[in-house]
Amino acid sequence: MSLMKPNQVMELVEAHITLLLPAISLLFFIFYVQILSNPKPSLSKTVPILNARKGEFFPYLRAAWRNTLDLKSALDLHRTQHNGQVVRVPIVGPGNLVLLPSHEAKWLIDQPENVLSMHQQTDLHFQTAHKTVYPLRNQAHVHLVMTKLTRQVGNLVPVLMEEIEFAMPQAWDGTTSDKDGWQEVDVFDTLRVAIGQVTNRVFLGAPLCRNRKLLDAGVAYAQAIPVAAQLISLFPASLRWLVAPLITMPNRAYEKTWFKLTLPEVEARLRDYGKEGQERADFLQWSIHQAKESGDDYMWEPKTLAARVLLVNAAAVHTSSFAITHVLLDLVGSGNKRGPEYVAELRDEIRQVLATHGGWSKRALDDMHKLDSTFRESQRLNTVLTVGPLRIVNGQEGVTTPSGAHILKGYQVGIPAYQMHMDPSIWGEDVSEFRPFRFLANTRLQEPNDSQPARARQPWVTTSQEYLSFGGGRNSCPGRFFAAAELKLLLANILLNYDFDFQEARPPNQWFGTNHLPP
Numbered sequence: 001m002s003l004m005k006p007n008q009v010m011e012l013v014e015a016h017i018t019l020l021l022p023a024i025s026l027l028f029f030i031f032y033v034q035i036l037s038n039p040k041p042s043l044s045k046t047v048p049i050l051n052a053r054k055g056e057f058f059p060y061l062r063a064a065w066r067n068t069l070d071l072k073s074a075l076d077l078h079r080t081q082h083n084g085q086v087v088r089v090p091i092v093g094p095g096n097l098v099l100l101p102s103h104e105a106k107w108l109i110d111q112p113e114n115v116l117s118m119h120q121q122t123d124l125h126f127q128t129a130h131k132t133v134y135p136l137r138n139q140a141h142v143h144l145v146m147t148k149l150t151r152q153v154g155n156l157v158p159v160l161m162e163e164i165e166f167a168m169p170q171a172w173d174g175t176t177s178d179k180d181g182w183q184e185v186d187v188f189d190t191l192r193v194a195i196g197q198v199t200n201r202v203f204l205g206a207p208l209c210r211n212r213k214l215l216d217a218g219v220a221y222a223q224a225i226p227v228a229a230q231l232i233s234l235f236p237a238s239l240r241w242l243v244a245p246l247i248t249m250p251n252r253a254y255e256k257t258w259f260k261l262t263l264p265e266v267e268a269r270l271r272d273y274g275k276e277g278q279e280r281a282d283f284l285q286w287s288i289h290q291a292k293e294s295g296d297d298y299m300w301e302p303k304t305l306a307a308r309v310l311l312v313n314a315a316a317v318h319t320s321s322f323a324i325t326h327v328l329l330d331l332v333g334s335g336n337k338r339g340p341e342y343v344a345e346l347r348d349e350i351r352q353v354l355a356t357h358g359g360w361s362k363r364a365l366d367d368m369h370k371l372d373s374t375f376r377e378s379q380r381l382n383t384v385l386t387v388g389p390l391r392i393v394n395g396q397e398g399v400t401t402p403s404g405a406h407i408l409k410g411y412q413v414g415i416p417a418y419q420m421h422m423d424p425s426i427w428g429e430d431v432s433e434f435r436p437f438r439f440l441a442n443t444r445l446q447e448p449n450d451s452q453p454a455r456a457r458q459p460w461v462t463t464s465q466e467y468l469s470f471g472g473g474r475n476s477c478p479g480r481f482f483a484a485a486e487l488k489l490l491l492a493n494i495l496l497n498y499d500f501d502f503q504e505a506r507p508p509n510q511w512f513g514t515n516h517l518p519p
């Protein structure tokens with residue numbers, strides 16, 4: 001996933017303009033040649049190209065241009081012109097992408113790694129072989145998120161709430177109120193700092209999690225990874241080793257800042273490891289323990305440990321900042337009638353559940369069904385996964401999909417997740433409306449003669465072949481249980497402490513390539 005807002009891409013580009021300018025004309029040339037050379041022609045003969053127009057010069061290149069600028073319309077074409085069948089999608093970013101019919105989602109997410117590989121896709125997408133990220137040599141952090149962090153969510157609730165109560169008055173400090181007492185806030189820019197702080201309370205502990213330079217370096221790193229990866233992937237494979245050290249210079253700089261600020265803490269923890277009373281309950285400490293148990297010296301190195309936290313930080317902070325931004329825009333943009341009703345219902349639920357449970361706890365969060373449904377609905381409409389889950393065909397002989405398409409080894413396959421989330425036959429005729437309580441019990445509107453039993457409530461973290469915001473199958477987002485707890489606590493805090501100037505509509509999202517981002 002490339003997770004940057006276009007204005008942030010511009011800021012990054014401006015910051016490195018001296019490096020980029022000399023390369024830009026060369027890049028265009030290489031991109032042109034790469035596209036025209038069409039590395040795997042045998043597939044394109046049998047599989048139509050999405051958005052290519054008959055009789056046009058350079059159809060592949062022009063389709064790539066159109067798909068990159070407006071993937072949303074291209075996905076509509078997939079449904080209307082190609083009847084949702086297998087198509088090839090030239091686009092800047094993923095490259096060599098083949099879109100499968102929505103009904104093959106289950107087949108896709110059920111495939112084992114040796115048939116369709118998620119990890120090869122991540123490596124290719126982020127060009128990890130060219131050191132866009134610090135070389136960690138294994139995926140131990142994914143395992144730790146999936147097991148230790150997820151199991152600890154209940155114990156972390158009080159710490160998360162404490163940090164939220166500390167972070168929010170700083171994020172929305174009220175110093176720029178207008179004469180009526182309202183304060184206009186840039187939701188994304190202010191809440192990404194709060195999310196970074198709260199997340200790192202659990203990753204690194206206090207007071208380090210409140211260091212603004214550290215938070216900024218973490219966010220800048222998360223932005224630099226996909227930018228560098230995309231630049232590198234414009235070059236032919238044989239030239240990448242040459243250009244990558246230049247392109248990844250910003251990544252090295254952010255790592256350096258992160259190391260400077262975190263290594264003293266990491267080294268102190270390593271010195272104190274095993275001493276009585278020094279055990280901390282955070283991701284860094286769990287990583288140290290994991291490294292010790294592994295017996296692998298490289299995992300035990302201070303830089304490896306610090307970089308592991310940095311990488312999980314990159315996976316966690318951006319996605320969660322988008323989610324909180326979207327849900328607030330959805331609520332506040334629900335209009336002057338419905339908006340206050342939704343907020344009042346949510347506040348009632350939060351207060352009632354808190355009274356029943358005597359305060360914040362995991363069980364209290366689990367009982368806030370309306371709050372949970374609000375996030376699930378907002379992420380249905382605003383999924384970061386527009387096409388996906390993406391996997392790379394791994395088998396030597398390629399793979400044959402249930403509908404009979406043979407896809408060659410090395411191609412990426414994905415499902416039109418956004419289209420699936422907007423399909424009226426799944427969600428009902430009001431599919432494009434934000435209905436925060438859609439996911440309470442009896443999700444599917446029950447027709448009078450419907451023989452199907454009504455569905456049980458689906459919590460936000462439940463992935464399925466129809467709901468793909470957190471990906472799907474065994475590789476779906478391992479951080480979703482933590483993310484859901486953190487974000488629900490944050491939204492509850494905001495709802496209980498702030499009022500909103502409701503709007504008749506929310507500002508539209510931005511699309512660039514496969515990115516689907518808040519305004």
Ligand code: HEM
Nearest residue numbers: 315316319320323385389469470471472475476477479483
């Ligand atoms: C609302 C917030 C979040 C969203 C929407 C989100 C979404 C996703 C998606 C779509 C994927 C790819 C799954 C696939 O291809 O099937 C993913 C992977 C991942 N996410 Fe999240 N994520 C969120 C929060 C987090 C948090 C808080 C963490 C860490 C604590 C995290 C850690 C990861 C990791 C490590 C992976 C890669 C897993 C692997 O390599 O197997 N995510 N996430």
